[in-house]
Amino acid sequence: MPISITFRYRGTIVGKYIIRRLLQIIPVLFIISFIVFCLVYVAGDPVALMLPEDASQEDILQLRESLGLNEPFYIQYFNYMVGLIQLDFGESFRYNTSALPIVLERLQATIELAVAAMIVAIIIAIPLGIWSATKKNSAIDVVATGGAVIWKAMPNFWLGIMLILIFSVMLGWFPVSGRGTWSHLILPAITLGTGIAAEMTRFIRSSMLEIMNQDYVRTARSKGLKEFFVIHKHAFRNALIPVVTITALQTSTVVGGTLITESVFSWPGLGQLLIQAVNTRDMAIVQASVFIIAFIVIAMNLLADILYKLLDPRITFR
Amino acid sequence: MSRESLLEVRDLKTYFYTEDGVIPSVDGVSFTIKKGETVAVVGESGSGKSVTSLSIMGLLDTAGKIESGTILFEGSEVTTLSKKERRKLRGNEMAMIFQEPLTSLNPLFTVGNQISEAIRIHQKVNKKEAKKRSIEILKKVGIARAEKVFHSYPHLLSGGMRQRVMIAIALSCNPKLLIADEPTTALDVTIQAQILHLMKELIKDKQTSILFITHDLGVVAEMADQVIVMYAGQVVEYTDVFTLFKEAAHPYTTSLLASTPKIHEQTETLQVIEGTVPNPNDMPSGCRFHTRCPNVMEKCMNNEPVLTNIHAHHQVKCWLYEEEV
């Protein structure tokens, strides 16, 4: 990154702020890792699933011993933490390799989907939200607002299946599932993206409605500025601030939506991996995935915070 | 008194169409502003002063409609202009400053950006030239370290400073008409005096006319040539500033004068006008002031007086000065 630690923005050192916030993440990650460990501990013994059905009692005991599962709770936790600090979540018995690289590889696919969905959401929500706010109670507003409510109520998996039925099965325009080309990406991105757009449109609309009544919008008009610039320069920039915050705080919802969308479209992402891992009790993968997801949610909150401060000069990096 | 008129408002009616019905906020207002003249509009809050000025500027929000009447600016009608033609006047020929300096500047753009923008809307100049002019005008409105303020965001400035910036924006294109809607109401007394002084200085050598809206008769005495007294959306008295303070005729005006603290007097016996401004969607019949008037008569209740000349250049809307119907 070309941005140095001493990068200054409006007179404050942004790099220092970011580093301090990153350091604050560490205790949170510890707590999360403890919770994840407890969940796995309570979930019980994976050994039965790891061995063939006709394995002897001897074999089972031996495997338990070698996995350290006979140790008391605190020793197991200690071993787990020692691994974690080295970013070692243990070996996946299904893939027979270290868990983290597998998770990170799947993460790429998930990020690809999430970014595409965000682009879809932004392309739809910004114009629609602005439009319905500035033409309040017009036909466009009624359709957009009503549509957003309906769309939001529509479950991701149902929308995904409908899109597959229409555009893949009936029309044959897009592949039914999988990842690889652009055309693989389109339906899952629309499924996930329109869901996000529905929520975002409503935020942008209500934020814009509030901002359009502000005194500085009237000032902009009193200068003789064209309405297009009044709306897009003076009002929208202000309306964006709460929208950015709310959107980033919604990351966990988006992650949830991604998991569902991935399984509908057999998208080889983190969600699919996690669901499989839970079903097969591949605990190394479960732990690594949950940990990474938690990290992403926290990182997005941090990003929201930074964006918020960059967008609003009244807030300083302190 | 033979100066050319700049703005002529004739029988202006501005109504708001709300869910609770039609609100006649401005109901038949007429006045004239001559070139270089300062006309004050006084009246309690809610009497339609702001709506009058927003009607002139073409800044009413969508619920507000000019029902009837004419607004002539340099002799030509502005209410029928297209949006585009109207926009060309706004900020250029007529400009406005508002009551709330703290919220009237956009918090996300620098002071410089907001002044330069005003300049570049109406004048074909490049960024550099706009910056130069912005800094000049910042100096003119009495801002020391203009260069620094140019790059500042509004939240770093005090209320008085922000109002100076608003004045800079309003005067950046040398408008012929400046509308100031209670520009000092939100400021404390010393800052208020500075801002009033500044406004007088700035227009002294130019031919700028001012429509000065206030509810403070002290400010009127300071600033105005002509005075319009508004009550419940109507003009009740209209005369020059000397006549107003010497021989105010309308009972509302005299009550206002009695309730204005005089600087050299004890203020303990300050009178207040009893009651409140009537609700515009439930106007009293007859004279709208009759519910509060100390001189109310029988006929005031059901018959509306008309604005009549009691002397040359002195109009009053009151039965005390009119012959029987």
Ligand SMILES: Nc1ncnc2c1ncn2[C@@H]1O[C@H](COP(=O)(O)OP(=O)(O)O)[C@@H](O)[C@H]1O
């Ligand atoms: N946007 C609006 N919608 C509905 N009514 C309004 C609006 N603006 C002003 N009014 C009404 O018009 C009347 C006059 O308001 P205004 O001109 O702001 O008074 P003043 O500036 O003299 O205090 C008030 O009764 C107010 O309720």
Ligand code: SF4
């Ligand atoms: S008309 Fe009657 S009520 Fe109205 S101001 Fe005159 S005296 Fe008072």
Ligand SMILES: [Mg+2]
């Ligand atoms: Mg007002």
